[in-house]
């Protein structure tokens with residue numbers, strides 16, 4: 001059987017991709033809790049959906065099969081037992097204090113008969129205002145504050161890049177940085193274990209959501225069939241990269257090296273893909289602010305565990321050497337002007353989605369970076385994203401490749 005997951009580069013022609021169409025979870029964003037939910041503003045849902053549909057259409061017009069997280073998760077619940085198991089597991093992770101409230105929410109969720117509606121409800125969260133008064137209450141419900149939610153929404157789900165990441169024929173099912181996003185990984189767990197498309201494929205899992213240290217897909221990049229690059233960032237611990245590397249080697253995914261990129265730990269650079277992406281065999285988009293302070297470590301399989309070496313060369317040389325090309329071009333976000341770079345990086349100017357070598361999807365708003373990409377010979381598919389960008393993510397973070405064509409040898 002051909003493998004349902006096949007990703008041996010960041011740039012090979014994209015064949016199948018997973019998206020999540022933003023839903024009612026965005027309407028459960030309120031100013032008081034934006035920061036905790038990792039948003040900077042409240043997108044207008046209808047417009048965000050239009051922008052997202054347009055993104056999906058650009059991909060389809062380029063012969064990419066688009067599948068949706070919410071459909072796959074719904075289709076994974078193939079029996080009543082699985083539905084109940086999913087709901088129970090979801091509720092256990094939803095920080096519900098009182099057992100009576102929990103029973104009430106269980107009843108509410110299980111009364112939804114359509115699987116997709118059920119999945120969408122779990123994503124949207126539940127406002128207390130939607131629930132009837134409890135007849136008898138737990139103490140925790142009686143002393144409750146005016147917090148509006150019985151279950152928090154998961155507004156970051158449209159960044160499908162992060163909760164899990166595909167590499168080779170395998171999947172890294174992540175343990176995420178924040179409580180709010182960590183709940184997202186449950187959909188991956190059900191999809192890869194129970195969905196008919198994946199369940200018999202024996203997909204090697206190279207990270208698990210029950211791990212104690214964190215890692216997110218925005219930091220995980222398949223540089224070539226031999227090398228995986230991972231950012232050490234606000235979202236990904238160095239210790240997780242060691243665990244990932246060990247699993248990649250032990251489970252024989254085919255990769256021979258992991259390159260760890262140490263980037264600053266702050267919100268504007270939350271993931272490697274907010275400052276660095278690969279757009280062609282020998283071209284990368286990069287945010288100039290990270291160039292100076294970047295340390296790269298090579299991790300390979302040694303006699304007694306992992307061999308880890310700090311690289312001392314320039315980033316260009318390290319990349320060229322590892323990719324086996326003569327030289328690489330770094331295309332600077334904002335064209336190297338620091339103000340433009342800072343502005344366009346914040347709006348995901350470096351967060352391009354490569355759909356074939358030298359062909360990328362970008363936001364229209366990052367005009368300076370886009371011009372630089374074009375000047376470097378990169379073909380652009382431009383999309384509006386004024387609402388989508390409010391969640392701080394671009395085309396790469398909004399997509400998880402499931403299948404890419406192999407690059408010619």
Ligand SMILES: NC(=[NH2+])NCCC[C@H](N)C(=O)O
Pocket residue numbers: 037038039156159161162181217218219270271273274351391392393394396397
């Ligand atoms: N791979 C990425 N760059 N993802 C962007 C995720 C943005 C999201 N609001 C977060 O803070 O988690």
